[in-house]
Amino acid sequence: MKLIILKEKLKEGINIVEKISQKSLTLPILQNTFLKAEKNFLKLSTTNLESGISWQNLAKIEKEGKICIPTRFLSTLLNFLPDKPISLELKDFTLSLECENYTTKIKGLNPEDFPIIPQPKEGESVSISNSKFCQALNQIVNIPSPSTTRPEISGIFLILQKDLIKMVATDSFRLAERKIFIKTNLSKEYSLILPHSAAKEIISIFGEKEGDLKIYLSPNQILFEYITGEISQPQIQFTSRLIEGEYPNYEEIIPKKYETQIQVQKKDFLNQIKTASLFSGKINEVKLSIDSKKGKINVFSQSPDLGEYKGFSKGNIKGKDIVISFNHRFLIDGISEVKGKELNFELTNEDGPAALKPLGSQDYLYIIMPIKAS
Numbered sequence: 001m002k003l004i005i006l007k008e009k010l011k012e013g014i015n016i017v018e019k020i021s022q023k024s025l026t027l028p029i030l031q032n033t034f035l036k037a038e039k040n041f042l043k044l045s046t047t048n049l050e051s052g053i054s055w056q057n058l059a060k061i062e063k064e065g066k067i068c069i070p071t072r073f074l075s076t077l078l079n080f081l082p083d084k085p086i087s088l089e090l091k092d093f094t095l096s097l098e099c100e101n102y103t104t105k106i107k108g109l110n111p112e113d114f115p116i117i118p119q120p121k122e123g124e125s126v127s128i129s130n131s132k133f134c135q136a137l138n139q140i141v142n143i144p145s146p147s148t149t150r151p152e153i154s155g156i157f158l159i160l161q162k163d164l165i166k167m168v169a170t171d172s173f174r175l176a177e178r179k180i181f182i183k184t185n186l187s188k189e190y191s192l193i194l195p196h197s198a199a200k201e202i203i204s205i206f207g208e209k210e211g212d213l214k215i216y217l218s219p220n221q222i223l224f225e226y227i228t229g230e231i232s233q234p235q236i237q238f239t240s241r242l243i244e245g246e247y248p249n250y251e252e253i254i255p256k257k258y259e260t261q262i263q264v265q266k267k268d269f270l271n272q273i274k275t276a277s278l279f280s281g282k283i284n285e286v287k288l289s290i291d292s293k294k295g296k297i298n299v300f301s302q303s304p305d306l307g308e309y310k311g312f313s314k315g316n317i318k319g320k321d322i323v324i325s326f327n328h329r330f331l332i333d334g335i336s337e338v339k340g341k342e343l344n345f346e347l348t349n350e351d352g353p354a355a356l357k358p359l360g361s362q363d364y365l366y367i368i369m370p371i372k373a374s
Helices: 007-017 071-080 130-140 196-206 266-277 328-336
Strands: 002-006 032-038 041-047 051-058 060-063 065-070 085-091 094-099 102-107 125-129 156-160 164-170 174-181 190-194 212-217 221-226 236-241 260-265 285-291 296-303 307-319 322-327 342-347 354-358 364-368
Touching: 002 007, 007 041, 007 051, 007 071, 007 085, 032 060, 032 071, 051 196, 065 071, 071 102, 125 130, 130 164, 130 174, 130 196, 130 212, 174 328, 190 196, 196 221, 196 236, 260 266, 266 285, 266 296, 266 307, 266 328, 266 342, 285 328, 322 328, 328 364
Parallel strands: none
Antiparallel strands: 002 060, 002 085, 032 041, 032 065, 041 051, 051 236, 085 094, 094 102, 125 212, 156 164, 156 190, 164 174, 174 364, 212 221, 221 236, 260 307, 260 342, 285 296, 285 322, 296 307, 342 354, 354 364
16 A cells, blocks of 8 residues: 545544444454555545444555554544645555654554445435435434333434435434425335434534435445545445334324414523423423413422422413423423424323424424323
8 A cells, every 4th residue: 555645634534434433352453444545545444343434535546555553543643743745655564654744654453354344235225415314313313312121212213205204213201203305216115223323423424514415225234425526436434234123103102183282482482491490300390381361381390409480481372271291301302403483382181292393394293291290
């Protein structure tokens, strides 16, 4: 291997692939980045065996080759080098690196020991705006929590149809569904469970980038491919295994009818709940008392140590008066992710699920279960 590449490009690549490079006492190769110089490209890859990231960019390749180099060491070293072209040359298993008046030699590992990262490109694929996909995923990604007993609900449930992509997340106490209305070329419906960690990485890797994502679907793996106009080949590829199992029929818990429907200003309502949360007790309870005649949502909380809070928001209310309590953290999470200035808050009864929706849009739904009022 012998090549020249701009330091800023190499640093960009390392910053992306180091996200999943990890310490592993049983498999030290996982702490390394796989460098491969081929044709006109330098390709960097890392994996944690569940996910894999590859980044590639144009470089002046004088001799093809490959080597594994400690990821964190290389990343730290690049921080100290000037923004100049870097020359890389491999001899045996040692990589020489020269940049202006800096010269180093880094001992590497045998690239043949690096795990193969799957490339599931044989199935169907979907192209979608990168920002649209990541923004939607970001609205629900913090809901699932790790579960060894029910791994299927610890991930993000994706349903891909001809004219719609649905994303669903739950932790048993609440559930969020995000829809993206988009035309695809899929011949059938796909449903899969994306690991929570992979969903986080997708947002971290692609969230700030412009352009499109191409998503390849296969029974056990999913591949996200980012193509930039700078090079003809995909610049970033992220592969993840999928969670096996059957996702619960979540649509069963979405209420079909509501006893009370409220339209309220999001900012004011959110401030009321946040203020009440300061006085909530051990179970994070805030109590809402809906007064339809006065058009008021009374908010109450109390703490034996701190005192109590009373406030209200005004809104358009239809249906029955009701007194209901929620976990303030879950309620704040749901309200915060509703886009727009106004939201719909729909209640079934004191013990039944409630729904938060943006006003005038069907792309987001947040279901929250009440807690028993004290």
